[in-house]
Structure formats: structure tokens, C-alpha cells
Amino acid sequence: MSKVESGYFYTKNHEWIKVEGDRVRVGISDYAQDALSDIVYVELPAPGDHFERDDPMGVVESVKSASDVYSPVAGTVEEVNEALLDSPETVNVEPYGSGWLVLIRSEGPVEDLMDAHAYEAFLETLH
Amino acid sequence: MEYHAARHNVPLLSEANEEQDCCHIVEEPDFDWDLFPSSMRRMEGPPIPSISEPSVARHYTQLSQMNFGVDVGMYPLGSCTMKYNPKVSESLAAHAGIVRLHPREPEAATQGILRILYELQLMLAEIGGVPEVSLQPAAGAHGEFLGMRLVRAYFDDIGEDRNQVLLPDTSHGTNPASAVMSGYEVLEVPSKEGTVDLDALEKAVSDRTAAFMLTNPNTLGLFEHDVLEIARILHDKGALLYYDGANLNAIMGRVRPGDMNYDIVHFNLHKTFATPHGGGGPGSGPVGVTEELAKYLPVPMVAREESVYYLDYDRPDSIGKVRSFVGSTGVLLRAYTYIRLMGGDGLRRAAELSVLNSNYLAHRLKDHYPMPYGSLRKHEFVLSGSSMKDKGLRTLDVAKRLIDHGFHPPTIYFPLLVEEALMIEPTETESRRDLDAFADAMIKIAEEAEANPQLLRDAPMKAPVGRVDEVYGARNPVYCWQDMEKGG
Numbered sequence: 001m002s003k004v005e006s007g008y009f010y011t012k013n014h015e016w017i018k019v020e021g022d023r024v025r026v027g028i029s030d031y032a033q034d035a036l037s038d039i040v041y042v043e044l045p046a047p048g049d050h051f052e053r054d055d056p057m058g059v060v061e062s063v064k065s066a067s068d069v070y071s072p073v074a075g076t077v078e079e080v081n082e083a084l085l086d087s088p089e090t091v092n093v094e095p096y097g098s099g100w101l102v103l104i105r106s107e108g109p110v111e112d113l114m115d116a117h118a119y120e121a122f123l124e125t126l127h
Numbered sequence: 128m129e130y131h132a133a134r135h136n137v138p139l140l141s142e143a144n145e146e147q148d149c150c151h152i153v154e155e156p157d158f159d160w161d162l163f164p165s166s167m168r169r170m171e172g173p174p175i176p177s178i179s180e181p182s183v184a185r186h187y188t189q190l191s192q193m194n195f196g197v198d199v200g201m202y203p204l205g206s207c208t209m210k211y212n213p214k215v216s217e218s219l220a221a222h223a224g225i226v227r228l229h230p231r232e233p234e235a236a237t238q239g240i241l242r243i244l245y246e247l248q249l250m251l252a253e254i255g256g257v258p259e260v261s262l263q264p265a266a267g268a269h270g271e272f273l274g275m276r277l278v279r280a281y282f283d284d285i286g287e288d289r290n291q292v293l294l295p296d297t298s299h300g301t302n303p304a305s306a307v308m309s310g311y312e313v314l315e316v317p318s319k320e321g322t323v324d325l326d327a328l329e330k331a332v333s334d335r336t337a338a339f340m341l342t343n344p345n346t347l348g349l350f351e352h353d354v355l356e357i358a359r360i361l362h363d364k365g366a367l368l369y370y371d372g373a374n375l376n377a378i379m380g381r382v383r384p385g386d387m388n389y390d391i392v393h394f395n396l397h398k399t400f401a402t403p404h405g406g407g408g409p410g411s412g413p414v415g416v417t418e419e420l421a422k423y424l425p426v427p428m429v430a431r432e433e434s435v436y437y438l439d440y441d442r443p444d445s446i447g448k449v450r451s452f453v454g455s456t457g458v459l460l461r462a463y464t465y466i467r468l469m470g471g472d473g474l475r476r477a478a479e480l481s482v483l484n485s486n487y488l489a490h491r492l493k494d495h496y497p498m499p500y501g502s503l504r505k506h507e508f509v510l511s512g513s514s515m516k517d518k519g520l521r522t523l524d525v526a527k528r529l530i531d532h533g534f535h536p537p538t539i540y541f542p543l544l545v546e547e548a549l550m551i552e553p554t555e556t557e558s559r560r561d562l563d564a565f566a567d568a569m570i571k572i573a574e575e576a577e578a579n580p581q582l583l584r585d586a587p588m589k590a591p592v593g594r595v596d597e598v599y600g601a602r603n604p605v606y607c608w609q610d611m612e613k614g615g
Binding site: 038088 | 523539543597601602
């Protein structure tokens, strides 16, 4: 059973966000890293890049496949997790912690996302 | 009989030791080197290993014995159509009249091959249900690229600025790559119960849509039964419909992409028409188009006037060339041979048998592996290895264990919308005995997963190379021998 971290919000594409004031930290869920299996490469946006909600903003690649990561909010990238470029496996080990991908200064409210409870229920529907 | 691959310890030729690995080399005794001007003479030997002929012959024969191809066993790689390649096509392609041809010979001296290529254009046009076919593209993805260039040429010509290409979520990975290579933004259209969701398509299509790339049957082995409605939705908005020919084998001779109202139709000769495949090419990916798009096809086209065949460069609206000369001629000749061998009835029968074989295997396996999206399929079907997760096993382990049972693994982890996918395409060329042997092996592996999961984790054990650390390889890629010598 995949771990779902409480206090985070989730998308149907299995990104998570954690609200930190007017910024949001974005990563992929434990379910996503497990489905992808061993992650071998992470492509991240550059600080300053602007995204609308649901725009593809990065790529997570495993031995199985390459998957786009979509921006769960509209906003501007403030920081990216450069440590992942050298050790992408961190996303597998700590998807909710040091495996975060980007920090975005969001424009407007964070909405239409699932809380941990709703995401757990959503994962149930996938089986 | 238990399978065991040959296992030789074959050093690289560059590791050979001249003193020990060379026997005597016959020197030219009385050759008059002064026949050549000294400025053109090589003063030192070439930097290649000096090894006796038998050593070289053994080197390559041993390597080939460790290889696995469709001449060794079943190769059920989904969406790749690894069918048997008839040997008669090989002998014709090796005929002196073919191999000694030079593409710059005058047309008067190459009427034979021009006729073959001309007739092949017509045959593919008939099979595809389109008026004109270019033989130039050298591979499947190259054909897709040409298709996208034709889309661009068409909209440039009619003065419309369209920047999006749509794809279903079941599409081949090369489709988005080809669209992006041609400068298009890619939008994915979701499937509903395994085929294109018409409502979602309707919403996605706009006056920015240039084309929709659609394989039929799709990569789940399901026929896109709404294809005429799909074509209407695209055409109503002025967009084009592109046929990815990877799965043509399932419907060849039964239904034609042109009759499904596709505008651009691509063929993979190395899949559907039994030309060699899987050894790195060359492939061949001809592209056929509607009347409206024909003027943009690359030059030259092979043409005929009365009884004379010639290369037609006089096509002012052509996008130009996408490959040297006419295409991969040796491959085109093999496809021509195959089509002539099979005839129209034979091609139709091949498609029917490919569907029958696939359904037979699916039926034998459906109680042993989860099989999403129903069980009636075309030429391929998709199972899931997800039921083994509680044993800590993945589809990759099933694939590796199949090697120990003497089979090439099927396509895995594709299509993406099936968790832990195993995509199996037996093709029409496998016998009932081989299909049963494959099904028996898959069932045995499902049993092994229950009784002794370690067997799967350790696989392959009977291959020349054991389990490769794919994660390490992907994280630390070594692209050529020089890199490896430097230590990666």
C-alpha cells in the first residue's frame, strides 16, 4: 500500500503539493514513484520559469518510462531541487521529503486538489 | 527439452594478440609496388587487428550463436510484428543483378529495379487505400516525420497556422517525438474503455489542430471502431488524420486505412511485410497520402510512361527529399517479394491468422494474468504483471524469466495506461506448437511466482548474460567503447 502523507494536497496525476505561505513545494507521490520504479533521470524547469496550472514543467524518467510532471498551480518557479540531478533515486527513497522537485511562488489560490483522505480514496479506484 | 543458450567467452577482436591469434598471412610475393605512386601508398599497416580468417569466422559465429532472433525462437514483441522473414526474399536481395546496381546508373540500365519499385508503390497504395505512396522513409519514425512534414506543407500552402498535433494516450512513443521534431505542440487525448474518448477528442480539436495521429488497431489490440466518426470530427475542423502503420498486420487485406478516411497512411515494411527487423535496420516506412496531399510527397517518385520507368523529379510542390535516392532499396525489394509471394488472399489470410493466434494466446493466458479491457483482441493483447506485486515481483521479472524458457520477452511497460504491462504479439508465422509452448511457459512462470519467486528475481540464468543492472546502466550511460576504456 502506498504511503499518503497527510497535510499535503494531491493531483490525479500523482503530484503532491505542500503549502508554505505563498509558495508551494511540489513533488510526486509515493504511489507515483512506486509505479515508475527506479528513477534514473529528473528534468526540472529553471528558476524564473512561469507555468499555468496543468502545464508540463518537468520529466521524471525511470527504466520503464518517462512521465511529464504537471504544475498543480499557476505560478513562477523560485527554486528547484538540484540535488536530484545527481541523485534522482532520492525521489524513490523520500518522495515526500528530500525528493521534492520544485518550489513555486503561486498566483491565486490553491484549489481543486485532493487532500490526503480524498487521494487515498482515489488510489483505491485505480485497482 | 530444456532451453539453454550457447555461452562462449568471446574476446573482442581488438583484444586479440597478434603473436598468438594470427597464423600465417600470405604475402603477395612479387608485387610491384612501384605501380602506385609513393604519395598514395600506405607506409604502415592499417590499425586493425591482424588475425587469421578462421579466428574471425569463429568470433562472429560464436557471437551469432549467443544471439536470439526470430530464426532461433518466438519473439512476441508487442506492436513490433516480429514475423518470420522468408529466406527467398534474402536470396533475391542478394542476387548479383541487385547487389551490383548503383543508384547513379542511367535509367535505361535500371529498368528492372525501377519496375519493382513502381509496382511496390502501386501495391502499397492498393493495400493502404490511398492514391500515391512514397518509398523514401528509411524507418517507421522516419515515415512519421515525413507525415508531419506533409501536414506542415499542406497548412503552409493553404495559409493556415496550426500548431498542435493530437495523440491518444495509447499512442506509440515515436508519435509525440515525430510531432515535436516537426515543431508541433502535442496534446494527449484520453481513452475510454480502451479506445479514443470521442467527447474528449471533440473538446481537444480546434482550429489550431493540424493532425491526429492514430494507430488502428491501437496498442491495446483494440480496433478503433469509431474511426469514421473520429475522421469526421477532425475533418470538420479542417485537420488531418494520420495512420501509424505499426499495427497494419492485423487488418491488412480486410480494411484499408484510406477507406477509414485517413489522410496520411504510413507502412512499416519491416513489420507488416516481413523484411528484417530488430537488428538495427535498415527499416522502411513508406507513406501514402490522399489525392489532395500527393503533390507534397518527396522527390523522386518512381513513375512510368508507356513501358518506360523513370525517376520523376518534376513535382514543384514537393517538400524535397527525406532520404538519398529512392529509399532502402534492398528492403523494398524484400517487401515486394513478400507481397508477390502472398498475393492478396495470402495477405488477408496472414492478417486473419495473426488475429486468431493472438486471441488463442490471450484465451489461454487470461485466467493466469490480469487482462484489462476485455479479452477479444486483434493481433496483440496486453496482460498485467500487477498480480505478482505482493510477492515483490514485477513484470520485468516475468520478462527475464521468459528468456530462461527460451522465448524473447514481449514488450513490457507499454502501453502506459496498463499497470505493469506485458504486450504480446505472436504474429501469424508461429505454429500451434510454438504458441502452446509460449503459453505453457507463461503459465509456468505464474506458478513459479507463487511457489518460488526467487527463480524470477534471479532470471535469466540460462542466457549468456545474466540480469543486467538496468538502473545503473541508465544512470551511468556509456555511449561508446572509447568511453568505456576511459573508465565510463
